[in-house]
Amino acid sequence: MIEIKNVSKTFNQRTGGTFTAIDNVSLSIKKGEFLSLLGPSGCGKSTLLNLVAGLEHAQQGTITVNGKPCNTPGPDRVVVFQEHAxxxxxxxxxxxxxxxxxxxxxxxxxxxxxxxxxxxxxxxxxxxxxxxxxxxxxxxxxxxxxxxxxxPEILLMDEPFAALDEQTRLILHKELEEIWMRTKKTILFITHNIREAVILSDRVLVMSTRPGTIKKEFNVQAARPRDSADPVLRHTENSIMDVLADELEKVVKEEMGDEYSLKKDSLSNRSSDSMGSGI
Ligand SMILES: Nc1ncnc2c1ncn2[C@@H]1O[C@H](COP(=O)(O)OP(=O)(O)OP(=O)(O)O)[C@@H](O)[C@H]1O
Ligand SMILES: [Mg+2]
Structure with missing residues (x-):
């Protein structure tokens, strides 16, 4: 339903030069699929979502919805932001x-x-x-x-639950799952919370940063409605955590110098913890 083909997006920098936020990303999203994007802050998640929303324009590549280019916002796609909506x-x-x-x-x-x-x-x-x-x-x-x-056929959700406390978030997960199962909307969802991504999604894409590309894809093959104690979910969470930890190590080294290392053991084992905000 959504076809993203070889899309690159650069921004002009205030200090001169350009910055590549998204580099040659290709991705297909099926009708009725729930797909999440995870990745370090600044890896281009919102840029990708805004491109699909028609709020930004790619310099290279094409994005189509049901075969039609989405250069402008349309009634088939609605964005839900973190707050102030x-x-x-x-x-x-x-x-x-x-x-x-x-x-x-x-x-x-x-x-x-x-x-x-x-x-x-x-x-x-x-x-x-x-x-x-x-x-x-x-x-x-x-x-x-x-x-x-x-x-709309498509819901584009950019960290919609990021500002909520953990208990409220859990309630909203159930509600969104129930809405998705009832309406079968196609959902592109951005989060920093691995657990949230795994509980809600059919597929989770981990992005790498500078420039933003898709690093790895995980299919979440747990039955619905999801049970947070399902061992399949735990296993997928751990696999995603490993890939993200490598990506975060790269970001930390770039920002703090090569001598700095982020020991994986030091990362929380609770993948419900967000890994965003400043990393
Ligand atoms: N309008 C803009 N002008 C210049 N640079 C921009 C602009 N919008 C985004 N960027 C840069 O592009 C990169 C990707 O930004 P984006 O907001 O897509 O990241 P993100 O993955 O959503 O991050 P976060 O998790 O913090 O929301 C960042 O380095 C950001 O500084
Ligand atoms: Mg963002």
Whole structure:
């Protein structure tokens, strides 16, 4: 469904010269697939997602969705960001109905459609609240409801749960899994959290940095709904941790000098810990 072929993206640097954020990346994403991108900070995950969203343009290569180039944002692709996604001056209902209003759907009908999505993320009791009256988890659920209300074929999620505490995150994992199983949307998901990637995805791609390329691909062949105690998940997490640890070692050496080494043993064994923020 999504075909990324030999895509490279460079940015002009303020100090002069160019910087290659993505280098010759090729990737196919099947209809209905849940695919996650993991990788060190700055490896080009958001750049890749923004290219698929049509928010950025590649200098080389092509990106198509259902065979059509995606040079501009389109109703078939909706992005869910980490935060600041809701309009603070609108209630949850009006936020979720916003895109439907833009589409010209009459008030009664769009409110019904919005309420249905609000119900699907279990926020019915909070439909009349403003964003500042919601918890972080509720805000993200409202943002997901808003994306679903547009009924896109593809959800592009850039660290949607990164700002949430661990318990809220676990609840949101269950909700997103349930939404995905029900709607069979195609999801491109970015995270720094290995456990999150493994629990949610059919496939996890680990990216390497400078320039950003795809280093390794993991298929997660555990039954759904996923059980966090499933040994298949644990095993996949450990394999991903090994590949990421090598990548982080490379980044650390580049940033701190060759004499610096990141001992693998010193990395947390809890892959639920995020490995992002500054690395
Ligand atoms: N508009 C821009 N102008 C210049 N450089 C940019 C721009 N956007 C991104 N970059 C650079 O491209 C590289 C990739 O950035 P990107 O945001 O895609 O990384 P990321 O993997 O999403 O990182 P993080 O995990 O921190 O969100 C980074 O080195 C970044 O500094
Ligand atoms: Mg990013």
């Amino acid at each position: 809701l309009f603070p001056w609108l209630t949850v209902l009006d936020n979720v109905a916003f895109g439907l209003k833009q589409k010209g759907i009459p008030k009664k009908q769009r409110e019904e459609m919005a309420l249905e999505q609000i119900k699907s993320v279990h926020l019915s009791r909070f439909a009349d609240r403003y964003p500042h009256e919601l918890s972080g988890g509720m805000k993200q659920r409202a943002a997901i409801a808003r994306a679903l209300a547009m009924d």
